[in-house]
Amino acid sequence: LTNSVVVASSRTLWLSLVFFVDFSVMFGNMLESVVGFNILIAILLAVVKFDAFDTIYGSFQLVLVLQATYFILILRGVNKMVDVVTNRVFDTYNRFSPLNNNQNESLATLSSLKRFARDQKFKKALTREADIKAREAQLFDIKEHAPEVHTTKKRPFMGLCCQNCTLTSRESLVSKTTESLALRNILNYQLPQHSNGFLHRTFSHLYQVYELKKFDYPQVADLVWKDERLKRAIEKTTIQQFQDSEISDDEFYSQLLKGNQRRARKLLYDMRSTLSDFLLRFTSWVLYKLLSCFLTSVVVHPGQVEMLKKAGNSNLPVIFLPLHRSHLDYILISFILLNNNIRSPLVAAGDNLRIPFFGSLLRGLGAFFIRRRMDPAMGRKDYIYKAVLHTYMNNCLRAGHNMEFFLEGGRTRTGKPCMPKYGILSVILDTFMDGTIEDALLVPISVNYEKLVDGNFIREQLGKPKEMETFGSAIKGIWSVLNSNYGMMRIDFNQPFSLRELVKTFNMSGKMTPNGVKKTLKSNPSTTSLYGTDIVSEELKTLVESISKHIIYDCAQSTCIMSTNALAFLLLTKHREGASIEELVNTLDNLRKELEYAGRDIGFSGDSLDVINYAVVRQFDDVRQDGDRFDNLFVV
Template sequence: MQGSVFETIYVLFLMVYCCFLLLVSTYTILVWKEAYAMVDVLTTRLHDAYTNWTFRPADNDNESRLTLSGLRRIGGLQKRNKIAEKELNKQVKEKYLYQVKENPPPPAAPLKPRPFMGLSCKNCTPSSRNLLVNRARENSNIKNILRVDALKANNFLTRKFCHIVQAYRLKKYDFPQVSDTVLHDERLREALQMATTKDLQDMDKADDETYQKQLKKNENRAKTILYDMRSTLSDFLLRLTSWVMYKVLPCFLSSVVAHPGQVEMLKKAAESGVPLIFLPLHRSHLDYILISFILLNNDIRSPLVAAGDNLRIPLFGFLLRGLGAFYIKRRIDPVLGRKDIVYRAVLHTYMMEALRAGHNIEFFIEGGRTRTGKPCMPKGGILSVIVDAYMDGTIEDALLVPVSINYERLVDGNFVREQLGQPKQMESLGSALKAIWSVLNSNYGMMRIDFNQPFSIKELIKTFHIPSRSPTPEEKEIVSNGTVPPLFKKPKLVSQPSTASLYGTDVVEEKHRKLVDSIARHVIYDCTQATAIMSTNAVAFLLLNRFRDGCTMDQLVVALDKLRAEVDWAGRDLGFSGDSLDVVNHALDVLGPALVRRDKTQNTILPVCMLPNVIELAYYSNGMMSFYVVDAIIATALFTLLPDVTCSSQLSEDDIIERSKELCDLLKYEFIINKPCQTIESVIADGIDNLKNKEILTQKEILYTEDEKWSQRVAKTFDDDDSSSGDDAAPPKINEPNLQFNSNTTTLQHLCFLRGLIRPLIEAYYITGTVLHKLVDRNVTEKELVLDIMEEIKKELHLGSLSYSESLSVDPVRNCLKLLQHWQVLESHTQDKIRMYYLSEHYDDNESLKPILIKLCRFKTPLNNNK
């Protein structure tokens, strides 16, 4: 019986194979037949054109015509000319070869070294900064991961099937399953007992039988959660996927590049024996697949990847699970508002046991993909588990690896629908297949990944937990340079913990939350600074902010040259090279005609600034925002301080810093301006120095009298006296104008350009403030409030009171609502999974809202105030 079944299967397989060969043969015959028919048509048309062609000379002599014999004579002349040209080229070539033999070749121009991005912070992790980096590899050129070096192979089969050989030779790792260990963990047992006790309190029962029944129910639920969550990382599936990726990725990506020095750094870190915690910025669903692909093909253990449970769809969910994904819920609290103790305990214990078993971990510290092209504020939930694992001794140490990722064109498509207020479309098998088919038939350019220098979480926590003491003379020098240890001087702009963390205050104490938040913000800042600027980022940025009304190709090339020089001077890396004209043409092709219009007849380029296209173009432009954001904030502050920007005026540097700090506080949920180990004042002061270098601001020399100089010397003597009490208030400073604003056409153009960078955000915040009056004496759902604000922005855009269409975006509106909650203007609560907003008691009338509106619209200066 069994033999007959195998025979039947074998016959069916042969039939399917024969049908496949028949289809392929038929298709090939039809294609060649059509090709031959096309060749016949072309041949006939060329022969007709050759026989009927006549030449009319320039003097319009109608009697002078070239006949067929004349054409033959011209053909013979052209043939003789080609022979003569060939002889001349041969003589030149022989002469050149003689010169090469007699004279030494000229020295090759040295390659410009690339900046080595992603070094760890020298203030927070000085020991880690001196480890793992091979200084000889810092200036190495980037490498395309998709290229397999098969030319060195000795045999034909190895060269022909290089990708299969590459997948076969990969280093094999054991990936232990920890599910059974999790179910028997003592901490999980205690959490289940705690959850059972609370359930009995809600049911108002206390008998032992009910307790055991509820405990069994929670145990079964914990087991179900664990098996839905767990990863089934498979070495075979990793190898198979590696081979598939080598075949599929070149279909839509021109290259996937990384720095060899950074990969070598990761290899050394993997040999240290401590877990690697990869913390990438999240832009695409392709991120975690590519990271695992690169690590696998460089013999680095593939990590377990925290993925949202929305990706647990048929087929793809199984494949991702086998590639290392473990699924977590986006929102893990139930409808009644109680904390889901069972789910939290299972997730916490699973990650703890995975770390103890030697697994590497990868999770996206932003929580989800960025919808705007700017990094999102960090979510500290999973990071708090890593910190807790170190604090309680589960692991001796862990190396945090920030990862910066950027694409020339976003593979997942755009987020325009979501930014216009429409709900997110949930992933499904059909949508996934449709998206894959669309991707395979498109060009997405290049993808760049930068692995930052791994740093020890043990060292970082020790740095953040230095006991309070007076700074030493060496540390005072560090303070004077603007970088201070966080315990010596607390930044005035205190960062707020994430409100959407997986863990609440009932899991970790406030001190622990602040520590985790500081680490998370540091990682986001490091990733942002190390992210390479792609060609589409640079071109979209210039078109949207410098040439919004269009420009010629020459103007765009000149502007790109200047931009490249500024980025190079600042030590940032570019994800492209070559002539700027070629870079612009490539970027325009990748962006496509939906975002950029090209008029080849008039040689002009025009960005599409109408909705909804401009929102997608702004996504690529925002990749440059981290480079200019400080200058943009200072420029906007200058417009509010200067009564007339067309006239040269005197300003106080302290006034500029204070006004810039107000704007930083306004945009605290949009950008991470400074690292936790930096003061915001020092960052703004550096930005002012940058404007001084550009001669927009000039340092005014202040002449002091002899008595004033003597007073300053006496005051300095008292300041340096260590015996003086540190609690005494410092004498007030005299706020004198010490800067000269130099007004000219170039200055105004540059300041208007900088102000325009954050103008869409300011407009969105202003309109959000004007809608607050609708909340007086009423509660509104989050969806209804956001839609009201979006409708108001549309109305103002139609009336012309707003200048930037990209102001119509959901993300800035939501961030403004967070800010208003931080200012205690708004309050919210969740009811039946719906968030409700309402004004706090002190602001629940129109009169009390006026100061808030004034504060929000302070930086919305008229665009024509420079005229």
């Protein structure tokens, strides 16, 4: 109520004052001019003569009302002037009147806001002047002193083929755009922009496997059975058995021949792959759900995948040659190839994996099972089995299948690449030499883990025999893996190179190893493999050996160094007696500089202290404590 009275009183007083001043000014202006003075005298004489004082008084009141209406409704400046006077009255009232707790403090709000706006405008003006001066000074410094240019470190593009042995292949399938692509985690699938609906987002993995390119995977078992090489091997074995026996009867010979034919057919159907496009798609969908349970990421370079796509369009068989670290190797390689619309390969697997259910599953995913030893007994040669394997691989390559096998034979137990086995590669080379295939593209593959899924093989390194795989051990191992965390996995696909070009280079260089250096690595090839038998001619053995070692070297050079690898290397070489965390940080910094200078890629980034803490937590689960930083760690 007090506020309303003050407002009404102030506005009334101000309007009266305005009317009085305005009338006085108008009256003064009339007196200043002669015409106005004469008009005023005439009006006064008329009033006296006609006695019109009442009329003049009424007219005066009418003029006052019209003036008030004019100022209130027409002159906009009056409202502003009234606001100014009101603010001054409010300020005076607030300054001298006591404030109660419940009293409205909005009386001085308008004036305070205006003063605040005026102060802000003044500050902006000062800031603008300061910015102009700072900009001028900065421009002067730029002209006088060249600024430092900070360039980001470029990640090396790993896996380029040898420029001495395969120069033509090195210049193909790769470009600057391919090399500049960033690494990608294949577990993070992103939908295409044109498929961003609700159902696509909800069933993204199902949509991914449904949209995959469909390939035809022909079965070659019938072609193998009709091959002349296999028939000659069966006949040769039958004649040898007949000569070793004491019975010389045609009926007995026929029985031996039929028995060897049945054995050859059984060996073929136990070995063959039943690669299925539907099973590949279904397994891919399952892996999308399961891999994230025990792996944080599966990292691949998109540029390397683009090279494989171009190689797949060349209508030549592609031979994938990965290092063997874990049983997960061939599963994830097929998974990556399938989800990038590249034909899945047939994978050579040991017959120890032919266990109930899992053997059939692997067979449907492309595995064909081979023996570790070609000959069942020393001193005796199994011509039938070797002919079945050789003929089966030969017909698979002729039918357009890609192939994958491990040159090392089995999994490495130490983390270092093993000496190569030459048997299966000799079959590939023999198939090329006899003209069955025009050429083949070889793709070395390096695989590395922050923590091995199969364990550290401590039991076998202590000299104990290997435990054979069974259905129960497989179930137990899968359950253990799904309830663990193995960190990051990195797969590097090397640049595909021509087998024809490599053979030509080695033949011209006199069967020397790459870079013109004579072979220094010694190995004893197995006499029970395809390489150590009469199936492979002596002329090819040295060539097969050179190519195998070249591929193993390429795989080792392109292998990415993980944080756990770097930490284990430092503890086994420079700090065998233990080290504090500060010493480890310094040596890791030096190691990273050496790797960068050597052009090697590393699978970690960030501060060395954080890298060591992460590697310790990842590798040693028994000392892991969530949220702890091992700042006072002393590694022994």
